[in-house]
Amino acid sequence: MKCPACGNSEMVTEIKDEILSYSGQSLTLHTMKGDFCPLCGEGIWDEESYRRYTEAQAAIMRAVKGDVGADIRRIRKQLKLTQTELSEVVGIGKVAFSRYERGETRPPAPLVKLLKLVERHPELLSEMSPTYRPKREARLTG
Ligand SMILES: [Zn+2]
Numbered sequence: 001m002k003c004p005a006c007g008n009s010e011m012v013t014e015i016k017d018e019i020l021s022y023s024g025q026s027l028t029l030h031t032m033k034g035d036f037c038p039l040c041g042e043g044i045w046d047e048e049s050y051r052r053y054t055e056a057q058a059a060i061m062r063a064v065k066g067d068v069g070a071d072i073r074r075i076r077k078q079l080k081l082t083q084t085e086l087s088e089v090v091g092i093g094k095v096a097f098s099r100y101e102r103g104e105t106r107p108p109a110p111l112v113k114l115l116k117l118v119e120r121h122p123e124l125l126s127e128m129s130p131t132y133r134p135k136r137e138a139r140l141t142g
Contacts, residue, residue: 001035005042011035020056023064027056058103068112069103075119076101089129090114 001011014036018029029052034045045053076086087097090111100107118124 001044003037003040003042004044006037006040008037008039010039011037011044018053020053020060022057022060025060025063027060029053029056061106062103067103068107069101071112072107072115073101075115078119079122079125089125 002009003011012035013033015031015033018032020027020029029049032045032049032052034043034049036043076083079086081089083098083101084094087094090097092111096105099105100111118128
């Protein structure tokens with residue numbers, strides 16, 4: 001395999017520990033395997049190590065920044081809306097919205113702030129979307 005960074009053709013397979021750190025949190029991944037370039041230091045993890053690396057990266061982000069996806073889901077459930085309904089209200093694609101909830105994509109900060117605002121003031125929803133009406137408990141009137 002050729003180094004994608006410098007073109008050196010002598011990549012060396014190594015097994016080593018990788019330390020991930022972010023904003024004061026750190027996490028060590030043991031026995032990570034990959035091909036490394038002795039010239040420039042570029043490395044490519046094998047499939048399994050790469051998966052572990054991305055999972056650890058997501059975990060460390062959650063530890064530092066909180067689980068925003070879970071926050072969004074909680075707020076949506078509290079508003080008694082489906083992903084489709086809430087994504088329409090805020091004007092975001094349904095697919096993107098479900099990725100935010102699953103933590104696959106980090107939601108834009110303004111969206112998170114908006115949803116936290118709506119969490120405290122659910123009546124604002126009807127202003128954001130003229131067609132949206134808050135769901136009320138079914139009432140029997142006599
Ligand atoms: Zn290189």
